[in-house]
Amino acid sequence: MGFARVVEVATAGSTNADVMAALGSERGRWPHLSVLVARRQTAGRGRAGRDWVTPAAGALTCSVVIGAPAGVPLTWVPLAVGLAVRRALATWLDVGLKWPNDVVAGAPHPLWGWGRKLGGILCERHPAGPVVAGIGVNCLQPPDELPVPWAGSLAALLGEGAPTPGEVLRVLGPALAEVFTAWDAHDDTLRVEYAAACTTLGARIRVEVAGGTAEGVARAVDDDGALLVERPDGEIARVTAGDVVRLRGRGPDGCVGRHTRAVGLGE
Numbered sequence: 380m381g382f383a384r385v386v387e388v389a390t391a392g393s394t395n396a397d398v399m400a401a402l403g404s405e406r407g408r409w410p411h412l413s414v415l416v417a418r419r420q421t422a423g424r425g426r427a428g429r430d431w432v433t434p435a436a437g438a439l440t441c442s443v444v445i446g447a448p449a450g451v452p453l454t455w456v457p458l459a460v461g462l463a464v465r466r467a468l469a470t471w472l473d474v475g476l477k478w479p480n481d482v483v484a485g486a487p488h489p490l491w492g493w494g495r496k497l498g499g500i501l502c503e504r505h506p507a508g509p510v511v512a513g514i515g516v517n518c519l520q521p522p523d524e525l526p527v528p529w530a531g532s533l534a535a536l537l538g539e540g541a542p543t544p545g546e547v548l549r550v551l552g553p554a555l556a557e558v559f560t561a562w563d564a565h566d567d568t569l570r571v572e573y574a575a576a577c578t579t580l581g582a583r584i585r586v587e588v589a590g591g592t593a594e595g596v597a598r599a600v601d602d603d604g605a606l607l608v609e610r611p612d613g614e615i616a617r618v619t620a621g622d623v624v625r626l627r628g629r630g631p632d633g634c635v636g637r638h639t640r641a642v643g644l645g646e
Contacts, residue, residue: 495531
């Protein structure tokens with residue numbers, strides 16, 4: 380099982396914006412696990428309104444319709460999509476997931492504190508109910524075509540054996556279908572799988588949110604997909620969204636990090 384429908388275009392401003400519009404005008408043509416793929420994206424959107432632009436044929440840029448997943452809070456959808464991306468990329472290499480929406484690999488970058496950013500996820504709920512999951516994976520870009528020093532691509536990590544965007548797309552469809560079938564079956568092993576893959580857990584962090592900050596050690600992700608941060612006084616802060624900064628120094632678990640600012644999809 381894979382995607383229900385695949386629509387590919389040469390160029391899109393934002394695949395998420397295009398699918399959101401299509402769900403309003405022709406919803407019946409976009410069932411669960413339909414995907415719009417653009418070989419080049421010129422005005423993509425990341426978290427907090429950041430821009431995300433990709434070179435022609437270098438990255439996988441797509442948006443997938445997730446049909447109102449039963450019992451899955453919206454805050455868990457990007458985490459579940461991240462699991463599917465991780466499963467798909469396992470064909471070539473092991474990757475981690477930085478809460479809430481980044482796909483990372485390799486040793487921590489000194490300017491960022493996490494592994495190289497290979498991609499990211501941006502989810503938006505349409506008023507009609509479905510979720511549109513924007514997914515970006517850096518595939519064939521050389522280092523000089525990546526947006527920031529801590530970004531990475533499959534080509535930079537794997538060399539000549541790196542998959543094309545089309546090859547990643549072919550394994551992504553079945554991975555998404557497997558993950559959301561498991562969610563519908565209330566398979567709690569997915570939560571265990573996410574916790575094992577999440578590079579944020581155990582790190583000493585600061586989360587920057589609209590109402591302030593939460594600083595401490597990232598302990599867990601709860602049933603609603605929120606990050607639980609243990610403050611120095613032992614209190615638990617529950618964070619549903621925000622930019623995660625890895626802090627310099629050792630936390631109570633001996634975790635070592637650096638002062639960095641995390642980025643969302645495309646920064």
